[in-house]
Amino acid sequence: xxxxxENKILAIREKTMALIVSEGLDGFSMNKLAKAAGISPxxxxxxxxxxxxxxVQTCIQASLEMMSESLKGxxxxxxxxxxxxxxxxxxAKYFTQHQNEVEFVEKIRYSNLYEKPxxxxxxxxxxxxxxxxxNAIARKELMPLPFEVYWSIAFAPLYQLIKFHTQTRSxxxxxxxxxxxxxxxxxxxxxxxLKPS
Amino acid sequence: xxxxxENKILAIREKTMALIVSEGLDGFSMNKLAKAAGISPxxxxxxxxxxxxxxVQTCIQASLEMMSESLKGxxxxxxxxxxxxxxxxxxAKYFTQHQNEVEFVEKIRYSNLYEKPxxxxxxxxxxxxxxxxxNAIARKELMPLPFEVYWSIAFAPLYQLIKFHTQTRSxxxxxxxxxxxxxxxxxxxxxxxLKPS
DNA sequence: TTTATAAATGAACGTTCATTCACTTATCTT
DNA sequence: AAGATAAGTGAATGAACGTTCATTTATAAA
Numbered sequence: 514x515x516x517x518x519e520n521k522i523l524a525i526r527e528k529t530m531a532l533i534v535s536e537g538l539d540g541f542s543m544n545k546l547a548k549a550a551g552i553s554p555x556x557x558x559x560x561x562x563x564x565x566x567x568x569v570q571t572c573i574q575a576s577l578e579m580m581s582e583s584l585k586g587x588x589x590x591x592x593x594x595x596x597x598x599x600x601x602x603x604x605a606k607y608f609t610q611h612q613n614e615v616e617f618v619e620k621i622r623y624s625n626l627y628e629k630p631x632x633x634x635x636x637x638x639x640x641x642x643x644x645x646x647x648n649a650i651a652r653k654e655l656m657p658l659p660f661e662v663y664w665s666i667a668f669a670p671l672y673q674l675i676k677f678h679t680q681t682r683s684x685x686x687x688x689x690x691x692x693x694x695x696x697x698x699x700x701x702x703x704x705x706x707l708k709p710s
Numbered sequence: 711x712x713x714x715x716e717n718k719i720l721a722i723r724e725k726t727m728a729l730i731v732s733e734g735l736d737g738f739s740m741n742k743l744a745k746a747a748g749i750s751p752x753x754x755x756x757x758x759x760x761x762x763x764x765x766v767q768t769c770i771q772a773s774l775e776m777m778s779e780s781l782k783g784x785x786x787x788x789x790x791x792x793x794x795x796x797x798x799x800x801x802a803k804y805f806t807q808h809q810n811e812v813e814f815v816e817k818i819r820y821s822n823l824y825e826k827p828x829x830x831x832x833x834x835x836x837x838x839x840x841x842x843x844x845n846a847i848a849r850k851e852l853m854p855l856p857f858e859v860y861w862s863i864a865f866a867p868l869y870q871l872i873k874f875h876t877q878t879r880s881x882x883x884x885x886x887x888x889x890x891x892x893x894x895x896x897x898x899x900x901x902x903x904l905k906p907s
Numbered sequence: 908t909t910t911a912t913a914a915a916t917g918a919a920c921g922t923t924c925a926t927t928c929a930c931t932t933a934t935c936t937t
Numbered sequence: 938a939a940g941a942t943a944a945g946t947g948a949a950t951g952a953a954c955g956t957t958c959a960t961t962t963a964t965a966a967a
Binding site for chain 4: 750752
Binding site: 515556 | 911912913914915916917918
């Protein structure tokens with residue numbers, strides 16, 4: 514028996530994300546990937562069933578890693594403000610340090626390959642964030658809201674900030690850096706919106 | 711001289727959007743499009759320089775239409791709450807009536823073809839929304855905020871609601887309908903966040 | 908050292924791709 | 938009615954695509 518070369522797998526994953534980010538999903542091909550990763554195209558089919566499987570698996574793995582990083586130090590019994598801030602800053606940190614992974618996942622998110630990743634990610638979030646939200650409501654730190662309203666207010670602004678940051682030029686045609694100040698200011702508004710009155 | 715057949719152009723546009731929504735950007739091809747629109751592939755090159763041009767132009771046109779619909783009845787001297795509500799409901803109405811167009815633009819938005827559409831759309835928004843925001847701040851109806859913070863709070867939640875609506879199944883594994891109630895509830899939170907204290 | 912086994916390969920497969928070209932067709936101008 | 942012009946076409950192009958296959962290579966077990 515010959516052992517699998519772990520470096521090859523890592524190279525495949527990294528180059529898959531890099532190529533899809535730089536050339537787009539439609540510009541991505543198995544032969545290009547093989548060349549970029551320094552392996553034969555046939556090798557790809559040892560690790561993955563086909564092209565779709567390769568992209569979907571890579572997306573799932575990157576998403577899970579992103580989620581687990583964003584929950585570092587998180588505990589569902591935390592106060593709402595504390596728990597939400599922790600998630601915001603963990604995510605922002607991950608985004609700045611793993612821009613390729615994030616942009617890759619964003620591209621897949623809006624393709625027709627995201628159904629499976631979505632199911633997996635959604636379930637994980639439900640399991641970890643459900644109790645947190647329930648606790649916060651019970652403690653009257655958070656208004657009871659339909660999930661989609663809650664999510665739209667609590668996280669959509671963060672993702673929008675990141676999208677601004679990812680795009681090279683913002684509204685004012687100037688480079689927009691995702692600073693701590695901007696994050697804190699936006700988060701404060703979100704908390705204000707969600708606080709029971 | 712022979713006149714251009716306007717129906718052909720409309721068919722090309724409609725089928726471009728329908729095909730990209732249903733089969734994804736990577737599953738889209740000029741030959742498929744020609745067959746779907748009932749014309750010869752060569753005809754596509756009378757109207758568009760190449761495949762990229764076809765997608766980009768279609769995206770720009772759809773985006774401008776969407777924007778102009780969302781600004782129907784809008785006036786930059788409106789009160790902030792009134793103007794924002796008008797835009798939210800115009801957009802929601804357009805989304806439900808033109809789901810294909812919206813999903814198409816969302817797909818292009820996250821591809822590598824969006825640079826040009828983005829510039830055009832961003833400029834239009836700046837021109838129409840800039841004065842509105844300045845007026846609102848002058849009247850103390852809106853906190854003065856960096857643009858990216860303002861946008862992240864004012865519109866990102868709406869787009870998130872629409873994404874939930876577009877996806878077949880939401881967090882709770884149930885079909886999520888974008889109801890007036892949900893919209894109003896979310897908008898109220900947004901206004902609460904943005905109101906000067 | 909030998910043997911078994913799965914990793915790994917380069918070249919090749921048939922298919923589909925974007926695009927072109929020689930040609931026909933429809934309609935406006937005269 | 939004739940001529941001019943651009944719309945519109947079906948078939949064909951070479952290139953690139955995803956995938957397979959016969960073969961070689963490395964290594965764990967004997």
